[in-house]
Amino acid sequence: MPSPNLNTHNFLYKVPFKFLSLHSFSSINNANFNHLPLDIQRFLSLLHEFSNTLLSVKSIHAQIITNSVSKHHFLSSNLVRSYSELGCLGLARKVFDKIPQPKPILCNSMLNGYLRNQCYKETIELFELMGASDWGFDSYSCNFVLKACMELEDYERGREVIKRAADHRVDGDKFLGSSMVNFFMKFGDFDSARLVFNQMISRDVVCWNSMIGGYVKGCYYVAAFDLFLEMILCGVRPSAITMVSLVQACGGTRNLELGKRVHGLVLVFGLGTDVLVHTALIDMYSKLGEHERAQSVFDIMPAKTLVSWNVIISGYVQNCLVYEAFDLFQKLILTGGGFDSGTIISLLQGCAQVADLESGKVLHGYIFRKGLDINVILCTALVDLYSKCGALKEATFVFDRMKNRNVITWTAMLVGLAQNGHAEDAIRLFGKMQEEGVTANSTTLVSLVHCCAHLGSLKKGRSVHARLLRHGYAFDVVNRTALIDMYAKCGNINYAERLFEDVSFLKDVISWNSMITGYGMHGQGHKALDLYHRMLDEGLKPNKTTFVSLLSACSHSGLVDQGRRLFLSMESDHNIRANEKHYACYVDLLSRAGHIEEAEVLINQMPFQSSREVFEALLNGCRMHKNIDIGIKAADYLLSLDATNPGIYIMLSNIYAEARRWDAVDHIRGLMRGRGLKKTPGCSLIEVGKQLHAFFAGEDSHPNSVEIDRILENLKSELEALGYVPDTSCVLRDVDEAMKIKSLWRHSERLAIAFGLLHTPAGSLIRISKNLRVCGDCHTVTKYISKVVKREIIVRDANRFHHFVDGKCSCNDYW
Ligand SMILES: [Zn+2]
Ligand SMILES: [Zn+2]
Known part of the structure; x- marks a missing residue:
């Protein structure tokens, strides 16, 4: 302890007289100090007045030591309090440790010091020491330790403290009683809280508030209101805190009438000017969607x-x-x-x-x-x-x-990347998140599942699934539905079906829709329809999305009549008005099946402005069925909406090429060149080992490109021997036939397939996902390859899945 310098020395001797003349001791603490020796009284009053800086407390402390009163119990406990209030717990503890057999009053000062400085572990440790050394304790000690237990969420230890309080018969105190009620309420132990509450001899409004507030926090609103009535019957006047809890309960029950009645009570009890109550009312009205009422409460708030x-x-x-x-x-x-x-x-x-x-x-x-x-x-x-x-x-x-970044921060960033189409970056970010030791939550993992679905990355998807299982998140309906969607989009429709059919899975309409969509993408239209009927049998109401999924399933399987019936039943049986998406799917269904004129009539009858999607569907049908007249009309309309979409030019030029109108094809190519439009580069992804490999059309910079070329060269001669003739109509470049064939053999899915053949065991399945629709020639070539190399090849293109097995595709060339 440094000795006080001259200035503080002077100050110490000047102040007490002034202080003593102005203040009575009773204001210092609720205890009566008159029986204490005069020098002790003087130091107490000094501490009371000058404990706001460390320097002054230290000076007073020095004086206490000089005057040999440092062993005085009451004085020490005040000194401990002064040091604690300044956050100097080390100094406080030194004072405490100087007293060999501290009484509860001193211990409580120290406990309170730890508690107010958020040193919860130290609070509990000191209490343990008090028990072990037989120093005794009182209801205040228990109160402090109980609060520390609550902060540390240590229910077991808290219960021990309460038991010890009961054993020492200090639990009848009403402050401790309120604390015990709070403690049990915090841990959701409502019965124990009620037991303590019922046994309390004198219950003031604070105790009632603890009980009522606890019920409200635990969402036991009825119990809260019952207790409130009991309180009124017992003649206890509610305080602002009581009313705040009740107002919150009204928000929780989402019952506006009840809320208005409680608002009335607030006025009855004269709490109409209380800021806390007003604020709670604003919050309640906002939660109940009554923003005008909220605003008027806000407007009349005095402060x-x-x-x-x-x-x-x-x-x-x-x-x-x-x-x-x-x-x-x-x-x-x-x-x-x-x-x-x-x-x-x-x-x-x-x-x-x-x-x-x-x-x-x-x-x-x-x-x-x-x-x-x-x-x-x-x-x-x-x-x-x-x-x-x-x-x-x-x-x-x-x-x-x-x-500092918490799991919510990481998840926000990850979801952002995922939803803006940067699925790979999102997965990379997840890797970093793990490196930094941040544990993913359910939202993080589900958004990763969506990324894997987007990328068609089955292996990564499976590992995220495993993680969901480990954390017990996999059974939640949202997560399970995301997994079903992921397995379907990654080509494993059977596993999606297994997850869906699991008897323990409580499905909602979104789950049903996902499974229907999955069947549709995989060309299993009949299964999609069966599932829909099962869904109706189980009493579920289909929504708009259900019909989008169904119509597109019918479209991918050529189920025209079934699709027509569904489209009509939508409004007549289910009261769902068809929107643009439904029309687009229906037009797609009709025009794929060759009912081009019917589709055109339908478009003209549409109750709203035709969208791009509808005409794209029509145009695609025209390409498939070589309907030049309507095709040109559709393309014209689409180009009037957006003249920079290369897809439309390509589709149109395909239509002309099918009709062998080479002059028109040349004209379209000229237009594209003139407008500086380029075809979106094709990109195919294949997963080998733990790595996702991307191949771009025309690329020859891959480290394995020599081997890839060799494999493709061999395949080409084998296929030609089996009668394969290249279809170059989709090559738009102005080059000779040989160059066109060469460019076909550099389409991205072929590069990816060759890479797959190079790096995966013979006979194993090859999965590829592609950003664009697969072209006609690649479709033919992949069919041949599946036969020649005896492999199953699954290609997900922009529209659907193609399962190539033994020279056939699951789409029956209908895509
Ligand atoms: Zn191709
Ligand atoms: Zn196919």
Whole structure:
């Protein structure tokens, strides 16, 4: 202990007289000090008045030592308290340790010091020491330790403390009683809480509030209201806290009438000006969708706090009134009250809802200027906003600069990448997340499942499935449905079916839709229809998506009559009005099956402006069935919508080529060249080992390109020997026939198949996923290859699956 310098020395001798003349001791503590020796009284009053700086406390401490009163119990406990309040727990403990047999009053000072400095483990350790050394304890000691147990979520130890309190008969105290009630309520042990509550001799409003608040937090709203009535009958007047709990209960029950009645009670009990109650009312009305009522409560608030501003702003965002929320934010700024991270988080969520990137950027500016960019929740909301607006560069910028990232941050970034089509980057990010030891949650994993589905990566999909199983997330209906979708999209329809048919799986309509879609993609139209009828038998109501899945399943399997019946039954039997998607699927079904004229009539009768999808379906039908007249009309219309879509030119030129109208083909090519349009490069993915390999059409830079060339060269001669004739109509370049054939043999799926043959065991299955529709020649070639190399080849193209086995494809050349 340093000796006090001259200045503090003087100050110490000047102050007490002034202090003593002004204050009576009873104001220092509720105990009566008059029986204490005068010098002890003097130090107590000094500590009371001058404990706001460490220097003054140390000086007083030094004086205490000099005056040889450092062993005084009551004085020491005050010294411990003063040091603890300054956060100097080490010094407090030194004072404590100087007393050989501390009484509860001193121990409690130390316990309280630890508790208020969030040293929960130390609080419990000291209590253990008190028990082991037989120093004795009282209800206050138990109260402090119980709070520490609650903070550490240590239910077992808390129960031991309560048992010891009961053994020592200190549990009758009403403060400890409230604490015990709080403790049991926090851990959802409602029966024990009620038992303690019933045994309490004197119950003040705080005890009642603990019980009622606990019930509300545990969503036992009826119990909360019953207890409230009991409280009134016992003659206890409710406080603001009571009413806050009841208002929250009304929000929880989503019962507006009840909410209005509780609002009435608030006025009856004269709590109509209380800020907390008002804020709770605003929150309740917002949650119940009554933003006008929320606003009027807010308007009459006599003193608005930042919390109440935040609650009303967040209420508007919850009710999708984002711009009203911004108006309020402007008003808040005009009042000069300032805002905090809570305000901004709500507004960011609002911007994410309406994908308002510009306002989001303005908020980002505020965050930066206010120095709030170290707040994890805030930055996570920012990452989420940028991701939802598709601004991945900004999202990554914020993400990379964050020092602390939690699982929600990582998930927001990952979902952003996944939803903006960067599935591979999302999977890579997941790898990094694991390296940093962040445990994925259910949302992370499901979004990875979607990535795997997108990439057609069955192996990665399986490993994510295993992870979901390990964490016990795999049985949730959303997750299970995502897995079904993933297995179907990765070509393993049988496994998707197994997951779906599992008796323990409680399916919802989305699960049924996923399975129907899966069958459709795999050309199993009859199974899709059977499933639909089963779904109806089980009493489920189909939705719009169900019919999109069904119509497209019929379309991929050529089930025209069944599709027609479904389309008609949609409105007549299920009261679902057909939208553009339904029309597009139906037009696709008709035109694929060659009913081009019928499809055209249907388009003309559509109750809304025809969409691009509808005409693309018609155009594709025209290509398949060589209907030049309607094909040209459809292409013209599509080009009037978007003259830069290379797909349309290619389709049109295919139609002309089928009709051997080479002059027109040349003209189209000229147009494309003139407009600087290039075909989207084909890309095929194949998974070998743990790696996903990508091949682009025409590419010859792959490390294995020599071997790939050799394999393709051999295949070409074998296929030609079996009678294969190349179909060069889909090659648009102005080159001679030999060059065209050469370019066909560099289509991405052929490169990927050759790579697969090179690196996978003989006889094993080859899975490929492709970004574009497979071309006619590749389809023929893949059929031949499956026969020659005796392998099953599954190709997922932009539309559907093709299972090639022994020279045939599951699509029956219908795609
Ligand atoms: Zn091709
Ligand atoms: Zn096929």
